[in-house]
Amino acid sequence: MDESPAFSLSNILDADNHTEIEHPGRNGVPVGGWDEETNSKPVEEGSCVECEDQPAEVRCETCGNDIFCEVCFASQHRKGSRKTHVVKPLSGKEKPKPVVAAADERDERPEDEMDADDDEDYEDVPSAPSTEILLSAQPAVGASVGEWFVERCRYIPLRLNLGERKYLRLLEAALTVSEYTDKIDTIGYGLSKAKRIVQQIRELCAIMSGLLLSADYKRGQELFTDRDFQANAEFYQLIFELGRRHKIMNPEKMRTTYGKLIYLLQDSQTPEVQDLLSFSCVRPIKTVYTLLEENDGLDLLRDDLVTIATKEIYSEGRSRRDIQKDIKSKERAIETLASRYGRKDLTPDDVRLCLYSIGDNHAFLRTNRDPCERMIGYLKQYFHATEAKDSKSSLAIRSGKNGARLSHDHSKQYAYVIQSLTLWREILHEMFHLWSLAEGDLLSENVPYRLRDTGQGLNRVQAAPKTSRMMHQILNKAQRSVGSWVGSSVIHMGDHNVPNSLLFIDKYTQIYRILLPICNTLSQIEGLAAKPAIRSYIDDEFGSPDNLRREILGDFFRHGFDGSGADNFFDAGSCIDGRLTSAWNWCSTLEKKRYFHVFLLTGFTGFDGEW
Structure with missing residues (x-):
């Protein structure tokens, strides 16, 4: 048998005819494409049957003696009939049954329109639902601020020089x-x-x-x-x-x-x-933690001055004197730390670079995460001010009316919206960590992808076990925060809705593009009303600036979270990703709203940065 031409860089760059260059198969087996269906590897013994990458900790006897890790068990047995399953830890000791905060109750949609993902996954909410918001942006009570910075910096990339x-x-x-x-x-x-x-x-x-x-x-x-x-x-x-x-x-x-x-x-x-x-194109992301660890400089993050040296200075509602005072205080802290920890292997410039990178992370959170906080504040004000006194102010939605695909009363929709915003806030707070895990899934040598038509063109469908596990932890944290959960808790990952972790990351980095323009418009209404001509328009069309603000908020809280945006409940509905789909669907209809001109008057150019 003739040997194939040697496969070298010279052949690749110089040869005119590459039809004969073949990569020889291994052990006589032809090389296969990685975009084809491949048989999944069997689950390793002792691993969770759901995520397949974590050691199992409990056994569910009702599920056929399947074994789960804590996170997967909690997500699958939290509500519905599954909460009554008999479960034991692998040590053989009886495990207490999960406690559910509220009684199970189906959504008010017709039975034949229920999302397959929603089965046994709905809970009613108290008349005054819990609205406690996680404060994970700060260290836990009793925890060291320095250790919080150390853990946080594991996923903060270094700023480019x-x-x-x-x-x-x-x-x-x-x-x-x-x-x-x-x-x-x-x-x-x-x-x-x-x-x-x-x-x-x-x-x-x-x-x-x-x-x-x-x-x-x-x-x-x-x-x-x-x-x-x-x-x-x-x-x-x-x-x-x-x-x-x-x-x-x-x-x-x-x-x-x-x-x-x-x-x-x-x-x-x-x-x-x-x-x-003959080499790999991939190497780990260079982070603040790796630079300091390589040069024995992690004590920098435990210094109390780091909080001052990395804080973000903003100007809204503050005097120039206060701003200048904060700037000088921050600059002194940076120079003090650079002098204190700078040495031959960790130069003062390296110390400054680490501090600036942490500051960049704070700026990212302010731009991306804080609009969720502001919208939660608006929602609380709206809920307590209106109390569903009339149909116009009520947040109630009904399937089939005005494009809605869910049926919630006023109190239930309030809980549904505040849960969604709380979850988005937690996702954005952990975005750098999620991004690190997402790239780990994408660039894994052991997790192949399949090229498939998902209904939106050809996409690389690939499992994302690390990202999925982290998302379930974030979801579990948000569920504990709000006390009860309305809607489905299914997270799409590695299917036709969210083919891989790259599209998952792209989906959730768009949240600020939705919420920030709305927050900016709401904050500028008072300034617009100060101009006589525009005030006359607002009074004639909406009655008052307060009525205008309530109309925008009420419409967004109703129809930005109504399960719309897709042809079926498998692609939208009340699942975790469907909530964001509904919000994008509302954005696409903004130009049809009667308050659209108010958005334009405040400088709105589109949710994608252009109009």
Whole structure:
């Protein structure tokens, strides 16, 4: 049998005809594509049957002696008939049955319209539902502030310096012109599996070689002279890591190029591609914690001045004198810490970079998480001020009326909305941690994806066990916070609704795009009303500025959380992801609302940054 041509960098870059370059199979077995259905691996003995990656802790005798970890058991046996299942810890000791805060009661939708995910998953709520909001943005009572910073900084990426930003621009330029996903994520491309692998390697070669040649001509010449990617592995890993780090810290950036980058890296993790490249394109994200740990500087995070050195200074409602005072106090704290902890292996500039990176995280939370807090405050004010005195102020919705797909009375809808906002707040507070786990799932060598038509085009459907487990922990935390839960607690992950963890992250980083414009408009109504001409318009159309504010809030709280936005309850409804789908559906109808002109008067340009 003739041997296949040697697969080298020289062949890839120089050969005109690549039809004969084949990657030899292993042990005589042809190489298969990773976008095909593969048999799932059996669950390891002693692992949870649900998440399959955590050690089991309890056994449910009613479920056929299935074993679960604590998180999966709590999420599946919290309500409905499942709460009565007989469960024992693996040690053999009887486990107390879960306590449910409120009696089970189905939603008021017709039985045949219930979401399959909603089965046995609804609870009624008290007439005065609990509205306690988690304060996880601060250390727990009795906990050390320093240890809270240490744990938090494990997932805070380092801010890019000037030299790294030069490489970032090269990466973005290369990804912008790349057609990687157009060529790879397609069915019936006309090439064999081995030839598709070759084409992916050529794409990787073109991107990485161009980046290196553009950034450093001398090193680029060495690459083309030696034809050795492995010798430059560290540089390529750095370039790709910079792009990932920049995106995590700035979710609004790289909106079209990050997907190409992460899918390219996802393919590079397959054994076939790694064998051809002889190195991995992926390296861990550089965080504040890793930099300090490598240089024995974690004591910096335990210093009391870190709180002052990283706090965000804002100007709303404050005098210039107070602002300047805070700025000087913050600058003194930064310089004191840089002098106190700076040394040869951890320079003062490194200390400043760590502090600025923590400050960037605070800015991220203020922009993304705090609008949820503001909307929760608006909701409480609305609920206690109106008390459902008339049909216009009531939050009640009914399936089939005005596009709603759920049926809730005034009190139940209030509980449903405040639970959703509380959950969004907790997700955004842990977004950097979730992002780290999401990339871990995407770039895992042991979790393949399948290219499938999900109804919204071809998507890479891939399980996300780490992200899913973290989401269940956040959901469990939010459920304990509010005391009772209305609607389904199903989290879609790795299915046609949310194909993979990349789309999950993209979905929840859009929350501030929904809530921030609404909060900005509401906060500017009083300023608009101070202008006589606009005040006359508001009085004639809505009666008063307060009536205008209540109309906007009431409409959003009703129809931004009514289960709409999809053709069936499997894709929307009251499940965790369906709540966000409903909010986006409300955004798409804003221009039809009679208060739309008020949004325009406050500078609204669209929920996506443009109109």
